[in-house]
Amino acid sequence: MIEDIDCDVFVRIQTDLLVVGDSIMTDRHHASNGNYEDTDPQNQIGGIIPAFPLSGWLRHGMERVVHEYDGTACHPGESNANFMKDGVYERDLDDGYHEKGACVDDPKENDGCVVFDLFGGFGNQPGKVMRRPIKFNPVRSSVDYTRGQAEGHYRRLNRNVVSRNREDNREPLRNAEIDAVANLDGCWHLSLRETKPEFIGLLAEGIDFLDGHQTDFMHQLGGARNFGAGIVDCHFINPLYEERELKRVFDRGKGNTNKMGEKDEQWAKEYRPVFVEALEERIAEGP
Numbered sequence: 462m463i464e465d466i467d468c469d470v471f472v473r474i475q476t477d478l479l480v481v482g483d484s485i486m487t488d489r490h491h492a493s494n495g496n497y498e499d500t501d502p503q504n505q506i507g508g509i510i511p512a513f514p515l516s517g518w519l520r521h522g523m524e525r526v527v528h529e530y531d532g533t534a535c536h537p538g539e540s541n542a543n544f545m546k547d548g549v550y551e552r553d554l555d556d557g558y559h560e561k562g563a564c565v566d567d568p569k570e571n572d573g574c575v576v577f578d579l580f581g582g583f584g585n586q587p588g589k590v591m592r593r594p595i596k597f598n599p600v601r602s603s604v605d606y607t608r609g610q611a612e613g614h615y616r617r618l619n620r621n622v623v624s625r626n627r628e629d630n631r632e633p634l635r636n637a638e639i640d641a642v643a644n645l646d647g648c649w650h651l652s653l654r655e656t657k658p659e660f661i662g663l664l665a666e667g668i669d670f671l672d673g674h675q676t677d678f679m680h681q682l683g684g685a686r687n688f689g690a691g692i693v694d695c696h697f698i699n700p701l702y703e704e705r706e707l708k709r710v711f712d713r714g715k716g717n718t719n720k721m722g723e724k725d726e727q728w729a730k731e732y733r734p735v736f737v738e739a740l741e742e743r744i745a746e747g748p
């Protein structure tokens with residue numbers, strides 16, 4: 462069954478507003494002939510959302526799935542890192558995590574826990590899932606979903622921080638500019654260096670978990686979460702789809718074909734349960 466799954470899988474990501482601090486890289490070549498005005502709603506600025514915030518968000522969702530199956534996952538941080546607050550690391554270790562890399566004696570001999578296997582750990586242990594950045598573009602016809610791209614609109618938000626002292630008359634103290642992407646809809650491309658049934662099971666379950674907890678502060682994506690940013694609708698795209706079927710998912714003018722409907726049923730009834738079972742078994746074996 463796992464032979465039917467390609468090493469390239471896709472996650473649909475939809476969000477009204479995403480803020481990833483200063484780390485959105487913009488591509489201004491398309492901007493109106495050099496008359497670049499970042500507040501102009503007509504601007505044609507595309508850009509790249511780096512994989513780091515996406516990866517952390519996905520990993521956290523997956524860790525929670527591992528916890529729900531009574532397993533522990535590698536802690537994302539080094540045990541000797543300065544965690545700012547005493548006891549945070551120890552508290553996490555009591556709460557569903559083991560020390561990063563504690564599940565691996567020799568990386569050549571064993572794969573560690575499923576989270577270590579996917580995300581890697583120390584130095585030359587890269588992990589078996591490669592998380593790519595998402596390239597976004599405001600012009601939908603220029604978006605190639607099969608390459609993990611998205612429609613999205615670059616915005617720069619301005620925030621004035623004003624003095625609260627009455628005698629200052631709300632005088633601005635400073636101005637903060639925030640890079641954001643509005644109305645994002647597209648594909649996040651993940652490449653597996655090796656396909657294992659439990660990887661696909663964990664991906665499917667992790668994405669479902671994140672979708673179901675999209676308004677939980679802990680499971681929102683990026684920054685400005687207190688201001689309604691980072692609430693993400695996400696959906697693991699049926700890995701049985703062919704490229705033209707994947708494109709059709711994003712085509713608002715066309716619905717699913719009958720063939721796609723059949724594949725959805727196959728995925729839900731035959732494939733997914735097998736992969737989730739493989740995940741349960743792997744977790745039950747212990748890290």
Ligand SMILES: [Zn+2]
Nearest residue numbers: 535564574577
């Ligand atoms: Zn581990």
